[in-house]
Amino acid sequence: MTQMQQSTADWQALDSAHFLHPFTDHKQMHAKGARIIEKADGVYLWDSDGNKILDAMAGLWCVNVGYGRQELVDAARQQMEALPYYNTFFQTATPPVIELSQLLSEVTPANLNHAFFTNSGSEANDTVVRMARHYWASLGQPDKQVIISRKNAYHGSTMAGASLGGMSTMHAQGGLPIPGITHIGEPYWYQDGGADSPEGYGLKMAQELEQKINELGEHRVAAFIAEPIQGAGGVVIPPDTYWPEISDICRRYQILLVADEVICGFGRTGKWFGSDYYNLQPDLMPIAKGLSSGYLPIAAVMVADHVSRVLIEEGGEFFHGMTYSGHPAACAVACANVRILRDEKIIDHVDTVTGPYLQKKWKSLADHPLVGESRGLGFLGALELVRDKTTRTRYDPVGETGTRCRDACLRLGLVMRAVGDTMIISPPLIMSEAEIDEMIAKVVQGLDETYSGITN
Ligand SMILES: Cc1ncc(COP(=O)(O)O)c(C=O)c1O
Structure with a gap:
């Protein structure tokens, strides 16, 4: 059986039957099925349903030169x-x-x-x-x-x-x-x-x-x-x-x-x-x-x-x-x-051009009502999601808001990771300014959705 013949549901059934994942609650995952990533190019991934996803984590902080080289x-x-x-x-x-x-x-x-x-x-x-x-x-x-x-x-x-x-x-x-x-x-x-x-x-x-x-x-x-x-x-x-x-x-x-x-x-x-x-x-x-x-x-x-x-x-x-x-x-x-x-002087480019560009946009996310701090360096970034910016108080229970934000971003076609209620990015170093704009727009949308889900 070749890869092309499998539907997402087929992959998920086989996955549940045979694959023990690292860092995964299997019971939780089996209830909805694993996310199946099939191909990638540049800063983008495609899942088994054909959805195009911007990978703001460079896989697991590792695909520095991007996919498809x-x-x-x-x-x-x-x-x-x-x-x-x-x-x-x-x-x-x-x-x-x-x-x-x-x-x-x-x-x-x-x-x-x-x-x-x-x-x-x-x-x-x-x-x-x-x-x-x-x-x-x-x-x-x-x-x-x-x-x-x-x-x-x-x-x-x-x-x-x-x-x-x-x-x-x-x-x-x-x-x-x-x-x-x-x-x-x-x-x-x-x-x-x-x-x-x-x-x-x-x-x-x-x-x-x-x-x-x-x-x-x-x-x-x-x-x-x-x-x-x-x-x-x-x-x-x-x-x-x-x-x-x-x-x-x-x-x-x-x-x-x-x-x-x-x-x-x-x-x-x-x-x-x-x-x-x-x-x-x-x-x-x-x-x-x-x-x-x-x-x-x-x-x-x-x-x-x-x-x-x-x-x-x-x-x-x-x-x-x-x-x-x-x-x-x-x-x-x-x-x-x-x-x-x-x-290709990729690191110099991050240092002098795309890193500062990304950081300027990233830091501006601190204006969002949900964000207590926006910090970053080079091609690393973190957002602290808090209930009260002045006292830096997090939502209770810690982790729920981060998970919601992560899931909202994924629905919008963006991989951003949640560590408790801290949202983090670590994109491929070849991400262009236009792709940074796209990433930031999706992050804002994800934050908006998360925030309206809390207050409504
Ligand atoms: C700082 C640091 N050290 C070590 C490791 C472990 O590396 P590996 O997952 O390749 O075993 C990681 C993985 O994320 C890491 O972030």
């Missing part, structure tokens, strides 16, 4: 014809994995010149935990084991990834976090800042790191991990005072700074990496998503020179890796993708 298809095909698979274990490499490692050392911050490949951002963060501990043990400090992360962070869904993450709903399933991972607060000024100024609040939240290090003892802390901008937590943009203080604390206490660039990387902020935007010098830097624009699964941990030197000179064998670490086809596609971003 033939060069990426060609790169995969050519590599699969030459060498579809060979492993990189046991002192072996393939040309694409070497080429990609070199290319990444060029585009990432200056002191990051080695790459360790995985297949997902979650695995990259598992690698961070193992690598950070192995690094300190190699330096004769085996007690430096604890990784400090933040509440409401998202670092993936494996045991270590979900433990690093600060999502209480995830921790509640499966006895997480695993030992040796602990959390401090997040710099979510709009939600938690109260009467503090953003600057004061940013400093206060950064200083929680110092308090935690002192509580645990510096000799026990291996690393601090954070997203430059918290993505899945609701596009939480830290106050300007936050990152300089965090960087300073990590340096003073000699703990590794891990910048999880899985979302912020490859142009999302208008710079190549969130670390470039905030002038960070991470010791380890997990990357994924925009690395291949989602065309094939691939991720990596970029490693700073002083860390790679220890791993290489003193670490012996690192007993870690996956069958598909540095998969040749995924590496070839990632190379082609990074070259598209670089050669």
